[in-house]
Amino acid sequence: MTALAGSTADAFWATSLRRWNTVCWLLFAVMAVGLVAIDRPGGSKYxxxxxxGGMVLCYAVLDRFPNNPVVRPHVYLWxxxxALGGLAYLRGNYAALFMVTLPHYWMFGRTPRASMVFLGLATGATLAGSVLREDGWNIGFFTETLVSTLIVVAVGALIGLWARSVVAQSAERxxxxxxxxxxxxxxxxAHRRQGAADERERMAREIHDTLAQGFASIIVLAEAARAGLGSEPARTAQQLRSIESTARExxxxxxxLVGSAQRPGQAAAGPVARTLRxxxxxxxxxxxxxxxxxxxxxECDQQTRIALLRCTQExxxxxxxHARxxxxxVVLARQPYGVExxxxxxxxxxxxEESTGFGLDGMRKRLAELGGRLTVTSSVGDGTRVQALIPLGVRA
Known part of the structure; x- marks a missing residue:
């Protein structure tokens, strides 16, 4: 995250540098042409x-090789x-160069404090060079130069601090x-994992309530048919028919289940009582x-219908x-609060309390999904009572 914020700041400065590069190179070219074509030959010209040339070369190296170990940003600022102090001393009218380099102190200064220090040094060097270039002390010239330079520097400092603040806010954002x-x-x-887990649990519950129960019935019927194979042929035939019917179901x-077409039991038509019967x-x-x-x-909605069938089957x-x-x-009734x-x-x-099977827990979860509840009452030797309550009129 910090790297992302840093890359945002770097992108901001890189965009600013590209814009100012064009201005700087145009101004450098104009000054070089002016020095060569207009000024008279002499030591000051050279x-x-x-x-x-030294400033342009250093700036070019820094622009071309930003990670150069020799020309580092603070080396360029020095x-x-x-260069600004020397040019102000040797030649006049370098205010444009001073102004166009103001953003460089903020672009290449490592911290706002370093930027302000280099900006102050450049301002002082430019003022000193301008004053020393005059043959004699001219209070009017000094005052005018000082005021105009300080105004430019103040505007540049405010813009630089604002830009730093924008970059900091951009990094935070x-x-x-x-x-x-x-x-x-x-x-x-997390939602994807939870959805996958819920789907696996749903499939496990459906398999337990349908296929597993059907296979258990087939096993019981097959054992009974084998036991009465010789003595009760009619009974055995009936059991074999039941096995076939259960296997088909x-x-x-x-x-x-595999095709995800309809939920088991959904194809049965008519009221739920007919299917239960x-x-x-x-x-x-x-x-x-x-x-x-x-x-x-x-009559009830399909989700309630399936829940009632599954609770009955389980x-x-x-x-x-287990019960012997x-x-x-079995009682199915419509109550004021729903279906019982x-x-x-x-x-x-x-x-x-000692039951650890999947069936009762699966029924509780199935009913809870519909806003209902399961109550199981039993004790050793006294039979069992299972009550499922499902509210109606809650789901669309």
Whole structure:
């Protein structure tokens, strides 16, 4: 971030240098032509050309090789101070050269203090050279030169300080923008990772609630069919038909999950009670348990419909695997606050706090996404009661 701020400041000064380079080189060329073509031959002419040439050479090297170990920025500023003082002493009317070099003190000074020091030295050298060039002391000339020079220097100092302030603010803004961009990138990456994690969790929940339960049913039915293969052919045939039907349903569920077409169970038409009744009939047929169902004929949105089906499937799967129950009761009712699904069994029960399975946790998360809640009541020897509550009218 600091590097970015520094590069912004460097870019500002580089742009300023390019603009002033054109002005400086034009002025250097005009002065060189004037010295050669207009001034009379003599020592002062050649000395002025030497000072101008030395300043131009130093400036050219610094401009062409900014990292040159010999001609460093402060070396050039010292040469500029000496050249301005010498030219003011040797020749007159060098105010234009003095003014056009004012930005150089701010461009090449490492700090504002160094820039002000070199600007003061150049001002003093120029004034001293101008005064010494006069044959005698002229208070009027000195006062006029001093006032005009100080005005130019004051304006140059104010502009330089303002430019430094602009660069500092630009650097701060660049650093702040860099921080904001980095924070935004981190937030975007966090959202991406969270989205991927949520999608993996959703897929795991769907697989657990659909494919895993179907495969568990197939295994149980296959074991029962093998056990009664010789003694109960009719029962075995029915179980084989159930295996085939369950396998076909699992295949359809897998295709929907892989293709991301529709959520499992979405294809079923009609009220949710009709689909639940079909699930309960299949469960009773496969397990031989008594199922008492009181299912209200109600309409609900697709997300609520899927949640109710998945909670029913998971609860029935738990009854099949763990409860050793004889009777299962299922009640679906419309309440003032939403939809209530209650599933009970007279099985062995369990300690709810000690449950570590994925199924109950998956149901809780699924209902929580819809603003609902899951309540599980059970104790060892007293059966189990699962209650799912989903508010209606909240989602679009």
């Amino acid at each position: 000395a002025a050309l030497a000072l101008l 040469v500029l101070v000496v 660049a650093e702040l923008i860099a921080e904001l961009e980095q924070a935004q990138a981190e937030l975007t990456e 699992n295949l359809a569920e897998a295709r929907e 079909r699930i309960l009939d299949r469960f009773a047929e496969d397990t031989g348990l008594t199922v008492d169902a009181d299912l209200a004929d109600l 609860s029935l799967a738990n009854v099949r695997k 129950a004889s009777t299962v009761g 699904l209650e599933i009970t069994d007279d099985g062995t029960g369990f300690v709810v």
